[in-house]
Amino acid sequence: MNQERTAGQWLGMTMLGAMASAICGYFVLLAPVFEGAGFLAGAAAQAGRVRAGVLLVLLSALLPLVGGLGLWPALRRRGNRLALALLALAVACLAVTAVEQGLLLAMLSLSQAHAMAADPAMLQPVYVLAGNARHAVHYLALLLSGATSLTLYTSLFHARLLPRALPACGMAAAALHMGAVLLHLAGQPFYFPLVAPAALCQLGTGAWLLARGLRQGASLTRAHAA
Template identity: 80%
Template structure:
């Protein structure tokens, strides 16, 4: 019981930490740099801000992998398919996030060169290519993160590690978030109202795990998933 409580609390820390670092990275540190004159013209004077944002976003992608690895020993006795899928998706999500943040740092380098150049307009085509690639990879990262969260809630649901209503709400909320991303990629406006339920479920799940840990017994195993 002690191991399950400790593992659950660590999972709660990773979920809350990933949520906090993503919000701080994307919305507090990076979003203002894209406003005003734009990233190409303005990022050079916010070098530290951009690099700190990059680190926080990478942390938000690393923490789910840490949670998946912590959960692995507990799931190993119940069948490994979902556990393997969870770990593989967390690794893939981290890899895509590394690519995205690498492109953002390339955009920062272009901004610094742009600020020092005698002909700043010459950097516009290269910046447009880097920004377009980063935009595409960003939404791929959101999809991979959503797939990781969906697999985590599915694992919680089948193993009864959480109250099933909480796990089911998490599955539905993440599916809604992924639908919002796919609709945006199809040309529709991005609706943050479709993402809000997933954020609320992650907050609720993280707080539950932090307070209660994982359930001691699982009345349903994952043997059918092995």
């Protein structure tokens, strides 16, 4: 069915787009601003870079919601009860990411004030509070992002919309991603190798969907009870 092929390709584009925008936003644009003299001292001179990074990070959180909306008809036709949960988690992740990026923009304003202040040291305690708040919200956003991915892969697995090995690997990778975040929230160092499989699965699943779309044909399962 062309409709499901198109929906799958749309989902693949949003998965790859979200991954690309997150990498460019967090690592290419924003990460260098925290290096050198540090964000408080250096961000004011790189305000355009910070704002561009914020927009890309927001885009990376918006695209999973867009992909979930495109997938909704295919999941509902198969009576998949996780369709609504997928959208709810995507909305929650977008909202928390918006809060995180709002705090980052507040930190940018502090940096600009720091550059013009007669006594820059007075701004340090406020900056530390804003930075700690952003750090906490950032990891909550990562946890919600992992939960959204886990729900997406579980939906695709149960609806048989992909070869089952793809979403099965994605489910395991999303669980590792969430485990890394939970361990960090419990006070452990953030272990990046636990997050790498999630990135690889997103890349592989997104590329498959873009090339092949959702699995076509066959039968629908029981209609979802109203």
